[in-house]
Amino acid sequence: MTEPTTGQAEPDRPDPYLEHRRLLFATAYRMLGSVADAEDVLQDAWLSWHRADRSAVRDPRAYLVRTVTNLALNRLTSARAQRETYVGPWLPEPLLTSPDAAEETEMADSVSTAMLVVLETLNPVERAVFVLREVFGFGHAEIAEALDRPEPAVRQIAHRAREHVRARRPRHDTDAGHRAEVTSRFIEACAGGDLTAVMELLAPDVTCWSDGGGRVTAARRPLYGPDHVGRWILGVLAKPQTRGVVLERAGINGELGLLMMLGGTPMGAMTYDVVDGRIRTLRLQVNPDKLSGVRG
Structure with missing residues (x-):
């Protein structure tokens, strides 16, 4: 059964x-870190609403x-196993x-890949409380x-989760201009296969994470x-x-990132933290099962 275009609400x-679908998807996605799972949750929620x-x-919003x-809590518990x-x-x-959208700009940090990785370190209930309280401003009673x-x-729980996230939230530059400059130089260096130029853009303590899920080759x-990171990246692009x-700029999880495009199709997505003008943490998602959210 698909979601309705009209419901049982009053005609006017x-x-x-x-x-409230936008809010519901935003909640489910931040809870699960999965576009597909969030959509499944929304489908189940609509069925529940339809039968209520x-x-x-x-x-209705609170319900x-x-x-x-x-x-999402039920799905997150099974997903962790x-x-x-x-x-x-x-x-x-x-x-x-879309970074230009006011609502997304205000909540960009809460949907960043770095933040979603931190939220993974919370237990499911802590994550739910943190998302509802810190991201969407729900009251404790609600x-x-x-x-x-x-x-x-x-x-x-809210206090514990907030302190946990605060201690683990990575530091990064907030200047969009600096990020755009680093991104442009990184694209140019990768396109030219210039290892020295790539390495100059990586912080001395850079870490690279790649997710292939066993479906495609990844570290x-x-x-x-x-x-190590520079050689690996250029090696991946040369396979x-x-x-x-080609690497193309895109708004990914509330900030400027890169899509690996082949024939107009995204083959991977890069997000990264820029600190003091260099990339400190780079995350490469190449699992084809987890790219539906960047395929438009």
């Missing part, structure tokens, strides 16, 4: 599910957020974003009702150091199966 009012007794729903949050056998590093699914937990417990452990790949 939009269906609440459609009205609307007359008993006092606050829908509660439904999505609990569906599956990730224990995941081949190589696990990275979130990249998502094309979250307590959504999760069916005492409000004092939610306050403790199964993080790579460290400019020489027969990637020959002809």
Whole structure:
């Protein structure tokens, strides 16, 4: 069953599910780090909404957020068990974003790949509380009702999660101009196969993570150091199966990133943290099962 174009709402009012779908997807994606799983959760949420007794729903927005949050919690718990056998590093699914949109600009940090990686270190309930409280500004009482937990417990969880994230949130340059300059130089260096130029753009303590999920060739452990990382990146771009790949700028997870394009099709997505004008952490998503969010 597909989502409706119209719902059971009054003729002069939009269906609440459609009205809040953007918020619901944003919640599910930040909870799960997966575009496909977030869409599945929204489909299940719509089914629940479609079957609900609307007359008993006092606050449709709260009801829908509660439904999505609990569906995401259930899926996240099972997903964590599956990730224990995941081949190589696990990275979130990249998502094309529009930095010009005011709402996305305000919440860009919360959807960045770096932040999603940090959120993976929270347990599912901590993650739900953090997303609802710190990203979307829900009150402790609202979250307590959504999760069916005492409000004092939610306050403790919120404090613990906030401190956990604060301690692990990576430092990065916030100047968009510097990031754009580094990105342009990186594209040029990679296109020319210039190892020296690539290495000059990498921080001395650079780390590179790549996620192939066992579906395509990728480093199964993080790579460290400019020489190792630079040689590996240029090696990937020189492989027969990637020959002809070009790097294109794109808004990915709220910030400027790169798509590896081959014949107009994304073959991979790069996100990175720029610190003091150099790339310190680079994340390469090449698992074809996790690129739906950058295919438009």
